Amino acid sequence: MTDLIRNTAAETAQAIAAGDVSAVEVAQAHLDRINAVDEKVHAFLHVDTDGALAAARAVDAKRAAGEELGPLAGVPLALKDVFTTKGIPTTAGSKMLEGWRPPYDATLTRRLKEAGVVILGKTNMDEFAMGSSTENSAYGPTGNPWDLSRIPGGSGGGSAAALAAYEAPLAIGTDTGGSIRQPGAVTGTVGVKPTYGSVSRYGLIAFSSSLDQGGPCARTVLDTALLHEAIAGWDPMDSTSINAPVPAVVAAARHADVKGMRVGVVKEFGGEGYQAGVMQRFNESVELLRSLGAEIVEISCPSFTYALPAYYLIAPSEASSNLARFDAMRYGLRVGDNGERSAEEVTALTREAGFGPEVKRRIMLGTYALSSGYYDAYYGSAQKVRTLISRDFDRAFGDVDVLISPTTPTTAFPIGERADDPMAMYLADLCTIPSNLAGNAAMSVPCGLAPEDNLPVGLQIIAPALADDRLYRVGAAVEAALNDKWGHPLLEEAPAL
Amino acid sequence: MPGITREEVAHLARLSRLELKSEELDHFAEQLNDIVDAVARVSEIAAEDVPPTSHPLPLTNVMRADEVRPSLTPDEVLAAAPAAEEQRFRVPQILGED
Numbered sequence: 001m002t003d004l005i006r007n008t009a010a011e012t013a014q015a016i017a018a019g020d021v022s023a024v025e026v027a028q029a030h031l032d033r034i035n036a037v038d039e040k041v042h043a044f045l046h047v048d049t050d051g052a053l054a055a056a057r058a059v060d061a062k063r064a065a066g067e068e069l070g071p072l073a074g075v076p077l078a079l080k081d082v083f084t085t086k087g088i089p090t091t092a093g094s095k096m097l098e099g100w101r102p103p104y105d106a107t108l109t110r111r112l113k114e115a116g117v118v119i120l121g122k123t124n125m126d127e128f129a130m131g132s133s134t135e136n137s138a139y140g141p142t143g144n145p146w147d148l149s150r151i152p153g154g155s156g157g158g159s160a161a162a163l164a165a166y167e168a169p170l171a172i173g174t175d176t177g178g179s180i181r182q183p184g185a186v187t188g189t190v191g192v193k194p195t196y197g198s199v200s201r202y203g204l205i206a207f208s209s210s211l212d213q214g215g216p217c218a219r220t221v222l223d224t225a226l227l228h229e230a231i232a233g234w235d236p237m238d239s240t241s242i243n244a245p246v247p248a249v250v251a252a253a254r255h256a257d258v259k260g261m262r263v264g265v266v267k268e269f270g271g272e273g274y275q276a277g278v279m280q281r282f283n284e285s286v287e288l289l290r291s292l293g294a295e296i297v298e299i300s301c302p303s304f305t306y307a308l309p310a311y312y313l314i315a316p317s318e319a320s321s322n323l324a325r326f327d328a329m330r331y332g333l334r335v336g337d338n339g340e341r342s343a344e345e346v347t348a349l350t351r352e353a354g355f356g357p358e359v360k361r362r363i364m365l366g367t368y369a370l371s372s373g374y375y376d377a378y379y380g381s382a383q384k385v386r387t388l389i390s391r392d393f394d395r396a397f398g399d400v401d402v403l404i405s406p407t408t409p410t411t412a413f414p415i416g417e418r419a420d421d422p423m424a425m426y427l428a429d430l431c432t433i434p435s436n437l438a439g440n441a442a443m444s445v446p447c448g449l450a451p452e453d454n455l456p457v458g459l460q461i462i463a464p465a466l467a468d469d470r471l472y473r474v475g476a477a478v479e480a481a482l483n484d485k486w487g488h489p490l491l492e493e494a495p496a497l
Numbered sequence: 498m499p500g501i502t503r504e505e506v507a508h509l510a511r512l513s514r515l516e517l518k519s520e521e522l523d524h525f526a527e528q529l530n531d532i533v534d535a536v537a538r539v540s541e542i543a544a545e546d547v548p549p550t551s552h553p554l555p556l557t558n559v560m561r562a563d564e565v566r567p568s569l570t571p572d573e574v575l576a577a578a579p580a581a582e583e584q585r586f587r588v589p590q591i592l593g594e595d
Contacts, residue, residue, distance in 0.1 A: 002587060196553045210552045240552070309536035320513065334579035343589040348516040355515070357582040361525060364509040365532060365550035368501070371512075381539040383549030390550060404565070423531055439553020463551070464546050 004029035007287030009075045009169040009223040016059065018392035021054035023074030025061075027118050030076045033119065034167050042142045043152075043162040045081050047088045047121035052076065052145045055118045060118070061320040071226055071250075073116030077170040078162035081122035082201040083214070084127055085109050092205045093125040093137040093155075096326050096333050096354035107235045108172065109213050117229045120168055123158030127356045128323065128417040129179055129207045131155050132428035135419050136358045143189060143415075146455055146494050150412040153183030153253055153428075159217050160187040168228050170432045171217040176208050177311050178407075178432025180215045181444035185407035186444045187456025188490045190224045190475065193432075197242035200235035208318035211311075211436040219491060221445060221476040226470070244466060247452020252469035255260070256476035259293030263474070264400035267300045269431045275410040275451025281457040282406045283479060285447045289404075292477055297400055298410045301392035306385045307434040312380035312426060315438070320366030323359070326351060337448055361422060390438045397464045402474055405431045407444040407458030435462050443471040455475045456490060501529045 004026055005283070007015070022079055031049055036063060036197045038044055053056045059074040084102035086109075091097045097483035105113070112119060134142045134157030137458065144152040152161040154172035160183030163171050173180035191209030192215045197213040205280040216227035230494040231247040247458055265286055270317035290296050328334040328350035329343070336349035369378040408428055435442040443460035459478060463470040484491055501509075506526045513530040517525070565580035571584045 004522055024576070100577055103569050103576065129521060236561060238555055240556060242554070306539055306542055309538045312532060312536045313539060324514075330574075330586055331577035332579070337579070337589050339589075342593065343591045345516075346589045348511075348514045351514050351515040352518070357521075360510075360513075360515055360521075361528060361532070362518070363513045363515065364506065364525065365529060367509050367513050368529070368533070377540055378533075380549060381543035382536075383544035383551055384547040385527055385539050386550040387547050389554075418549055437550075437553075446550060467558070 005033050005166040006304065007169065007220060008220050009072060009226060012075050012169060013072050017063070019063070022120065023059040026074060027056035027076055029053045030120055030168060036163055038167060040143060040148055040497060041145060041161050041165045042165070042276070043078065043123055043165060043167055045091060045124050045158070045193060047150050048088055048119065051088065052118050052120050052262050054068065055113070059116045059118070067266070070115045072170070072230055075117060075170055076118045077112060077122045077172065077391045078121065078159050078168040079109070079172050080120050080125055080156050080159050080174060081107055082125060082174055082205045083109050084205070085119070085122065088122065090122065091139070092129070093127040093139065093353065094356070094359070095138040097172065098331055098333065104203065105202035107237055109203060109230050111231050111456045116229065117170070117375060122172065123156070123162055125158055126155035127359050128205065128336045129155040129174055129176055130317070130319070130358050131222030132178070132182055132425050133415070134197050135161050135415060136356055137191050141415050145497060146412065146414045148187065148236045150414055150455070151186070153186040153412070154184045155179040156217070158344050160184055160189050160191065163189045163217060163219050164491060164494060165174055167217060170223060171297060171371065172214060172231070173217050174204060174212055174214045175436065176211045176315060176415060177183060177436050178429040180217060181432045181442060181458065181460060182428055183238055184217060184444040186412040186456060188494065189217060189219055190221055190443065190445050192224055192443045192471060193217065193360060193435060193441065194228060194232060194468055195242070195441045198452070198468070200241050200481070201235035201363070202235055206322040208315040209314060209322060213280055219481045219489070221472055222250070223255040225249040225472050231269060247466060247469040248474045249469050252472035255473055256480045258289055258474055258477045261294045261402065261474065262400040263289050263294045264297050264299035264396055264403045264414065266403050266405045267298050268302065268304045269405035273409055273427065274406065276410070277452045278406050281448040281450060282459065285459045286480065288481055289474070292481060298397045298401060299403060301396060303385060303388035304434050308426060308430055310382040310385035310389070310437060311429070311433045313378050315358060315387065316362040316366035317379050318366070318367050318371065320363045321343050321433055323363055334403040341361050343367065358422070386437045389434050393438045393440060394433070394465070402470050403462040405460045407437070407460040411450045411453055411455035411457060431460055438466045441468040441471055441477060445475040447478060447482065449493065501526055501533060
C-alpha cells in the first residue's frame with residue numbers, strides 16, 4: 001500500500017489504465033493515509049470519503065466497460081477550499097462561510113471531475129487566501145511535513161502539505177501574490193501559477209480579481225504539467241478567460257532540455273534579507289543550468305523592488321470591493337439579527353464576527369487606498385508601478401527566454417513567528433508578486449535543502465504570458481539533474497510522519 | 498503622509514461595515530500605519546507620464562449572447578440563505594421605522 005501513496009500521478013494513472021490496481025484501491029490508500037497523518041498535519045478542512053470513493057468507482061466502471069480513460073483518471077487530488085464544490089462544504093478558510101454548501105461546481109471542479117480525477121477533500125488555507133503561512137485560517141494552522149512546528153507556506157499551505165505528506169499526489173492552489181509558489185518552495189514540492197486568464201476563475205471565491213489565478217501543484221514537474229493541461233482552457237463563464245490554445249506543457253515537461261536557452265538572473269532578488277542557504281542553493285541552480293547548456297545572463301528589473309508595496313495597495317483595494325458581498329443577506333454567516341437591528345447593523349456585526357484580523361486589515365487598507373483624498377497617491381501610483389513592472393518584464397523577455405530567482409527569501413519559518421507582524425509576513429512574497437502584477441507564468445521547483453536548517457529551497461522560473469511551456473522545460477531539466485545528483489527526489493529526505 | 502489615527506480606523510471600519518471592538522482600534526491603527534508607511538514608496542517612481550494598468554489583459558466589455566439558459570432553482574439558491582420566506586431572502590429592516 002505504501003507505494004500507492006508514493007507513486008507519481010503519471011504512474012498511478014498508468015497503473016489504473018493497465019488494470020494493475022483499481023482506482024478504488026488508490027483512493028482508499030490515500031484516505032487511509034489521511035486518517036493516519038492528518039491529525040498531525042491538518043492539511044484538510046473536509047475529507048469527502050464518500051465522494052472520493054464514488055468517483056473512483058466510476059473510473060473503474062468506465063475501464064471495465066472498455067472506455068478510454070484520460071491521462072489523470074483515478075488519480076486523487078486535494079482541492080484548495082476556495083473553489084466551490086456542489087454540495088460539499090466550501091469555507092475559504094473563513095468563519096464567514098462555515099457550513100456553506102455551494103449550489104454549483106467551479107469550472108475547475110467540473111473539469112477535474114470530467115477528467116476522472118478523484119477529489120479527496122478540501123484543503124486548509126489562509127482566510128480568503130490572504131496570507132503566507134496558513135496561520136490566518138479560521139480553522140487552525142497546518143504543519144509543514146518537514147517540521148510540523150513550521151509553516152507550510154500560504155495561502156495554499158494545506159494543498160502543499162498534503163503533497164509533501166503523501167496524502168495526495170496532486171493538489172490545486174490559487175496564486176494571487178505567490179500562494180501556489182511559496183508553499184511549494186517551503187514544502188519541497190512543485191507549484192505553477194499559470195498565465196493570468198488561462199485557468200477559469202468561475203467558482204473561485206474572489207480575493208483580488210485582476211491577480212487571482214488557479215493552478216496546479218504536485219510532487220513532480222510532469223505531474224504538475226498533466227494537471228495544468230486538465231484545468232486550463234477558455235471558459236465563457238469567466239469574462240477574463242483567455243481564448244487561446246493551452247501551451248503544450250506536458251510535452252515540454254517530457255523535453256527536459258535547456259541547451260541554448262537564455263536564462264536571466266534577476267539582479268534585484270538576492271542579498272540583504274535573503275537567507276544564506278537559500279542563496280547558496282539558488283547560485284548552485286544557476287551553475288547547474290549553465291552546465292546543462294543554458295546561457296546565463298544577469299538582468300536588471302529596477303521596478304521589481306516596488307512590486308511588494310504596489311501589491312499591498314492593489315490587492316487590498318480589490319479585496320475591499322470583492323468582500324463586500326459578505327453582507328449576511330443571501331448566504332453565509334448572519335449574527336445579531338434580533339428583529340430590532342437594521343440590515344446595515346447586522347452586516348457590520350456579522351463581518352466583525354466572521355472575518356479574522358488579516359482580512360479586516362486588508363479591507364480597511366483597501367478602503368483607505370481607494371478613498372478620495374488618497375486615491376492618486378496610493379492606488380493610482382500602484383497602478384503605474386504595475387505598468388513599469390510589465391515594461392521591465394517586456395524588456396527582459398526581449399533578451400532572455402525565462403527569468404529565475406529564489407522563490408522565497410527564507411525557508412519555512414516557525415508557526416507564530418510572524419503571525420502578528422504583517423509587514424514581516426508580507427516579505428515572504430517579495431519575489432513572487434511581480435508575476436501576478438504582470439499576469440505572466442511562473443513556477444517553483446525544489447532545488448535543495450538549506451544547509452543551516454535542512455529545509456527545502458525553491459527555484460522560481462518566470463516565463464512570458466502564454467509561454468508556460470518554458471517553465472516546464474526548465475523545471476524538468478533542473479528536477480532531472482538534481483534527482484540524478486541526489487539519487488532520489490528531494491522529498492525522500494523529509495522525516496517520516 | 499499623515500498617520501492613521503484611532504478615529505480614522507473607526508471611520509474606515511464604518512465604511513467597511515466592520516463593527517470593530519474598542520481594543521481593536523488601537524492595534525489596527527498601529528499596524529495600518531506600519532503598512533501605509535511601507536507602501537507609500539510607490540509614489541517615488543509613479544511619474545506623470547506613466548499610464549496606469551488596472552488589469553493584465555487588454556479586455557473591454559466581454560459580452561455573451563442575451564439568451565435564456567438553465568440556472569439554479571429558487572430552492573437551490575435559498576438553501577444557503579440565513580433566512581428565507583415565500584421563495585425570497587428574508588433580511589433585517591432596511592429602512593428605519595421613522
